[in-house]
Amino acid sequence: MEFNHILVRYGELALKGKNKKQFVDRLHENVRRKLVHFPNTKIVRNHDRMYIELNGEDPDAVLDKCKEVFGIQSFSLAMKVDSEEQAIKDAAVKVIASEPSVKTFKVTTKRVKKNFPIGSQDFNRELGGYILRNVEGLNVDVHNPDMDLHIEIRGEGTYITSKKIKGAGGLPVGTTGKSLLLLSGGIDSPVAGHLAMKRGVEVEAIHFHSPPYTSDRAKEKVLNLAKQLTKYGAKVKVHIVPFTKLQQTMYREIPDGYGMTAMRRMMLRISERVAEKEGILSLTTGESLGQVASQTMESMSAINEVTNYPIIRPLIAMDKLEIIDISKEIGTYETSIEPFEDCCTVFVPNQPKTKPDREKIKQYEASVDYSAEIEETIAGITTVTFKEEDLYQSEFDDLL
Amino acid sequence: MIYFDNSATTRPFPEVLKSFHQVSERYYGNPSSIHGFGTESERLLQQSKKQAAQLLQVKSDEVVFTSGGTEGNNMAIKGVALQHQNRGKHIITTQIEHPSVIEACKALEDLGFEVTYLPVNEDGIVSVQDVQESIREDTILISVMHVNNELGSIQPIQEIGEVARKYPKLYFHVDHVQGLGKVPLNIDECGIDLCTLSSHKIHGLKGTGILFIKEKTPIFPLFHGGTQESQYRAGTENLAGIVAMVKALRLTFQNQDKAISHLERLNKRLRKGLEQLNQVHLNSPVHGAPHILNFSVPGYKPEVMIHALGEKGIYVSTKSACSSKHSDVSSILQACGHPLKRSSSALRISLSAENTENEVDIFIEEFERVLSELSKVMG
Numbered sequence: 001m002e003f004n005h006i007l008v009r010y011g012e013l014a015l016k017g018k019n020k021k022q023f024v025d026r027l028h029e030n031v032r033r034k035l036v037h038f039p040n041t042k043i044v045r046n047h048d049r050m051y052i053e054l055n056g057e058d059p060d061a062v063l064d065k066c067k068e069v070f071g072i073q074s075f076s077l078a079m080k081v082d083s084e085e086q087a088i089k090d091a092a093v094k095v096i097a098s099e100p101s102v103k104t105f106k107v108t109t110k111r112v113k114k115n116f117p118i119g120s121q122d123f124n125r126e127l128g129g130y131i132l133r134n135v136e137g138l139n140v141d142v143h144n145p146d147m148d149l150h151i152e153i154r155g156e157g158t159y160i161t162s163k164k165i166k167g168a169g170g171l172p173v174g175t176t177g178k179s180l181l182l183l184s185g186g187i188d189s190p191v192a193g194h195l196a197m198k199r200g201v202e203v204e205a206i207h208f209h210s211p212p213y214t215s216d217r218a219k220e221k222v223l224n225l226a227k228q229l230t231k232y233g234a235k236v237k238v239h240i241v242p243f244t245k246l247q248q249t250m251y252r253e254i255p256d257g258y259g260m261t262a263m264r265r266m267m268l269r270i271s272e273r274v275a276e277k278e279g280i281l282s283l284t285t286g287e288s289l290g291q292v293a294s295q296t297m298e299s300m301s302a303i304n305e306v307t308n309y310p311i312i313r314p315l316i317a318m319d320k321l322e323i324i325d326i327s328k329e330i331g332t333y334e335t336s337i338e339p340f341e342d343c344c345t346v347f348v349p350n351q352p353k354t355k356p357d358r359e360k361i362k363q364y365e366a367s368v369d370y371s372a373e374i375e376e377t378i379a380g381i382t383t384v385t386f387k388e389e390d391l392y393q394s395e396f397d398d399l400l
Numbered sequence: 401m402i403y404f405d406n407s408a409t410t411r412p413f414p415e416v417l418k419s420f421h422q423v424s425e426r427y428y429g430n431p432s433s434i435h436g437f438g439t440e441s442e443r444l445l446q447q448s449k450k451q452a453a454q455l456l457q458v459k460s461d462e463v464v465f466t467s468g469g470t471e472g473n474n475m476a477i478k479g480v481a482l483q484h485q486n487r488g489k490h491i492i493t494t495q496i497e498h499p500s501v502i503e504a505c506k507a508l509e510d511l512g513f514e515v516t517y518l519p520v521n522e523d524g525i526v527s528v529q530d531v532q533e534s535i536r537e538d539t540i541l542i543s544v545m546h547v548n549n550e551l552g553s554i555q556p557i558q559e560i561g562e563v564a565r566k567y568p569k570l571y572f573h574v575d576h577v578q579g580l581g582k583v584p585l586n587i588d589e590c591g592i593d594l595c596t597l598s599s600h601k602i603h604g605l606k607g608t609g610i611l612f613i614k615e616k617t618p619i620f621p622l623f624h625g626g627t628q629e630s631q632y633r634a635g636t637e638n639l640a641g642i643v644a645m646v647k648a649l650r651l652t653f654q655n656q657d658k659a660i661s662h663l664e665r666l667n668k669r670l671r672k673g674l675e676q677l678n679q680v681h682l683n684s685p686v687h688g689a690p691h692i693l694n695f696s697v698p699g700y701k702p703e704v705m706i707h708a709l710g711e712k713g714i715y716v717s718t719k720s721a722c723s724s725k726h727s728d729v730s731s732i733l734q735a736c737g738h739p740l741k742r743s744s745s746a747l748r749i750s751l752s753a754e755n756t757e758n759e760v761d762i763f764i765e766e767f768e769r770v771l772s773e774l775s776k777v778m779g
Binding site: 215216217220394396399400 | 434436444447448643646650
């Protein structure tokens with residue numbers, strides 16, 4: 001069955017009132033970028049939906065790509081024909097016959113073009129009868145049909161669709177601003193980035209690297225995770241912070257139980273500086289309440305003290321298993337579980353305080369002047385940008 | 401030189417050799433080393449695996465790199481047998497398998513396994529019904545090759561797969577070494593659990609191969625040691641060979657359609673030429689693989705014909721290179737029911753897409769001359 005269109009429904013965007021155009025523009029742009037490798041496709045949009053004209057491109061391949069675009073509620077493969085009775089009937093028969101597993105169906109006609117000569121109800125009956133006469137082994141079932149055949153009669157033509165395919169939902173990436181994601185090599189932070197993106201957030205990442213305590217493989221792993229995220233956001237910038245010197249100083253100067261708190265505070269200070277420089281207004285972390293020592297209410301309070309930037313914590317109320325499920329779904333799990341040390345596991349105190357005291361940590365930090373080291377660390381940041389193509393290309397392409 | 405022994409081995413593609421050289425030079429780090437240099441090698445290894453999986457339309461962790469066809473077949477057969485002997489000790493295979501399958505099965509017989517070697521018809525094809533009927537309660541493995549290396553006969557893999565699917569407790573292994581690139585096979589759709597591939601039959605290098613092991617198919621490893629290849633095969637990976645193989649695989653698949661129709665043209669031309677010589681009996685079935693043509697010249701010793709052709713720079717073979725140094729009698733032709741005179745005088749031409757129609761014409765001409773010279777002494 002040759003479907004020639006994909007119908008795209010916006011979902012939540014419908015609620016955006018006067019700002020809707022801006023959201024739809026962005027979604028259009030994101031879909032267009034996603035389909036660069038399908039040069040024949042053409043995107044046509046109106047105020048409540050979008051149509052992708054396939055012009056011979058493989059519908060399933062295009063659909064698979066579009067499933068990664070946030071802001072789309074659902075899709076349907078559609079066949080567009082002229083708004084003429086016989087043309088619609090022929091196409092409807094083709095659509096239904098292309099699914100041999102369908103035993104029962106119903107027809108739902110929507111007449112946007114009101115001058116179509118037959119009323120919606122009448123056309124439902126008329127077309128239903130025509131299908132029964134022309135396709136063997138079918139029955140009508142209006143309550144629980146295998147296929148609900150939608151006929152939408154419009155001025156420019158009639159779209160015939162059968163089933164709804166779920167989209168990624170959420171808001172188009174780029175419509176709600178930018179956030180700096182603290183990306184470790186673990187399971188949580190890439191999922192947090194993904195969920196932020198789902199709310200329309202464009203994500204940049206920051207990673208703290210402590211050579212020689214943490215290896216190139218650990219860094220590699222983080223870069224791979226960032227690359228995975230480009231699937232949903234087209235482009236992801238990663239700032240790599242040389243963290244070794246600061247960590248060594250903190251390890252020396254801060255009492256063991258507070259080392260972890262001090263390190264997290266330092267990460268936030270540096271992240272805030274990077275965000276400031278990049279014109280980013282928030283930070284995103286993979287924190288989940290109660291998961292580890294740094295994620296108790298007391299810890300978060302003590303850590304959060306150093307910044308007044310909003311911190312987005314999409315995972316805060318999630319179970320580990322839920323997080324793992326999402327990471328498998330978005331393709332980061334396999335990379336996340338590669339066993340390499342990161343800077344949070346190397347300098348881990350024997351007995352991290354689960355209830356650190358705000359005043360105490362302030363006092364411990366005051367005993368050293370970190371400012372020069374902080375400046376030096378920030379000056380040493382390197383930045384890599386990944387585009388979605390990088391995900392599918394490799395440096396080894398010439399060898400393979 | 402006219403090289404017509406491509407089922408024994410093929411000439412490596414120049415691009416493949418280039419990759420091998422570059423990888424040996426630049427990425428000699430051990431993929432299992434945790435330093436940065438090892439990391440690079442490991443990444444390249446993973447990328448190779450991913451590409452191989454994509455080309456074969458299977459999952460990355462279902463691709464296990466081996467040293468070639470013989471190892472793949474041994475790993476699959478002994479691996480399943482040893483791992484699952486509690487379920488049963490019966491194996492089904494055919495009489496015309498490659499020695500690496502037959503001998504592995506015979507070795508298992510020494511260990512107390514029971515093997516059914518199914519017969520084939522005159523065209524060298526096993527009957528699906530025979531397969532179905534020989535399945536028993538204690539059958540753990542069916543091993544059937546896709547394309548026969550001597551005859552080019554194509555086995556009904558899809559149908560056997562459908563039969564095997566009905567018995568979730570038994571595994572289905574396919575030796576796809578001769579079919580790869582010449583007779584398409586969809587591993588997933590055919591219900592195959594294990595599938596052997598070899599690099600040097602598709603213009604890659606010797607010493608590399610792939611064993612596809614479907615997920616959730618535990619096998620007993622032949623080599624124990626490190627954790628390479630998901631512990632299915634310990635030992636430092638032959639990275640340069642692997643990369644070269646995956647490249648050969650890509651090039652092969654890229655040009656597959658064109659290559660097949662070219663081979664079919666050559667095959668037809670060869671058949672036509674050979675049919676004109678009245679001493680010649682064609683053994684390969686008409687609907688066989690396009691790259692193999694087997695024929696007999698009763699009364700003539702194959703070895704003598706090979707040497708006579710060799711003197712003219714034309715290289716053909718008798719049967720499988722793995723068994724050709726033994727007697728002249730082909731057990732495969734015997735299994736097809738051919739009399740001794742015919743099964744002891746067989747020659748095999750095996751083509752690659754690099755061969756030309758001109759070479760076919762020269763071969764026919766020279767072969768006729770060889771026959772008439774030899775007929776004075778032998779015929």
